[in-house]
Amino acid sequence: VVGTSRSDYTDIANEMGATYIPLSDPDAFLAQNLDVIVFAVSIMSFESTIQSFVPHLEKDLQRRKANANGQDVHGPLIVDVLSVKEHARSVLLDLLPPECDILATHPMFGPDSGKNGWANLNFVYERTRINQVVLDPDRQLQDNQDCFVDATGCNHSVHEDNEAHIEAVDRIERFLSIWEEEGCRMVPMSCREHDAYTANSQFIAHLMGRILGSQGLSATPIDTNGFESVLRLIDTTTADSFDLFYGLYKFNQNSADTISKLRIAMDDVVGRLQTMEMEEQAKAVTQKE
């Protein structure tokens, strides 16, 4: 295992038996002949990080080709862990060299929710590209299924007479098995479907937590159970950075719609209260007359 970052993590890496290489030297990082590279960066800096990494990846592919004596060369499997998946998918498909396989993932937990282990926590993933074939994201490769469909509708056998394909599939499965063995609930799901769900679950939870936090609510001497759970929601969502919240808004095309729906729902509920009040007042006036 080799790690890289802007900050120096040499000591921590050594303690773990891992290698640390500073981000300032991406070529030395790639010279480690990595099988899988996981990009764990913020939503906001994802595209620029990939963009600045790609020239080094291409240089590394040239190096691998020079050493391959004419044999086919495969790049590393690129994995992302962003909370927005269509954005990650399109950036990776647009920018990466075709020799890199792509696995889009979202481990749906963090230091807090995962602090007692990862058992039953959701790990969402889309096998996006395998050996230069872009898969149909809505027809995910299933266990015990011997074929898959690519994005053009063409059927492929897992056992295609192609050693490179078999190796690529195997590498993805081995990577996924790490999470599976930790007890994660493995959820194969297209990036599109993921974003549609999370705009109406994860994002609305963050949105509500931020709004209620902005309202300046705090514990009272007489909190109800319901309000205690409101306070917990505020605490957990405002513990994350505002940049994450902004990223969930900006890079999930469904989020703006979620905000509009929240406004409509608010007007609906407040409108019902006000209508009831007006009807009552009208009735009271009629009774007096």
Added chain:
Amino acid sequence: VVGTSRSDYTDIANEMGATYIPLSDPDAFLAQNLDVIVFAVSIMSFESTIQSFVPHLEKDLQRRKANANGQDVHGPLIVDVLSVKEHARSVLLDLLPPECDILATHPMFGPDSGKNGWANLNFVYERTRINQVVLDPDRQLQDNQDCFVDATGCNHSVHEDNEAHIEAVDRIERFLSIWEEEGCRMVPMSCREHDAYTANSQFIAHLMGRILGSQGLSATPIDTNGFESVLRLIDTTTADSFDLFYGLYKFNQNSADTISKLRIAMDDVVGRLQTMEMEEQAKAVTQKE
């Protein structure tokens, strides 16, 4: 124990060793010489229920006076359990005969939150009127405190040379001890202070639950912990009647302010997102130029 209601609960009362008297015969109910009467009705029907009950209370007081051979006569202690307390307080002070003592209470739990016992659940109360003296609500009679202040600022001793006063205080304490013995967290608090707190705790929880429920949110295959607590909030608040929710709005003068603050907080958070987005776009345009 004597119960009354519009519905017939004779069998249930008998099973509990209690007496049931139909609400259609309030005089028979009052003829039981009750020490304490607890009104457990909805916020919406509270005032009209008290209003229609008062003539019977007055008739009962005449009966008690006729039987008292010239001695002072005390009415029953009247207790309410409304979730809005200033409304309850003013209705009871305005409408009840002066011979009735008043204890305003809010047991802050229901069939759901209290289903495993009442230990540590909040029981809020204000001793409102004792033996014709309206107490200063912000200076509650404390344990181990031998005097109290009435609403005009006048000091009274608990041991006033007045048997009626001592009996009235004792009756209230015995009633409160029932809840204390069940493990409730006893919170002496003025009705005014209660309403200020609950508008920013209980009401906002109901408001959010209703708004998110109206948005039509439901479980997804990939819920985060934060969203699961949002769903629980929707379930618990929409399990209560809309009438309760409306009552919390209509009869707590702080609730309208809570709604305004929620709108401002929402505009604030959404505005921050949109400002960040515009600034980014402006920066991108500048970079292109």
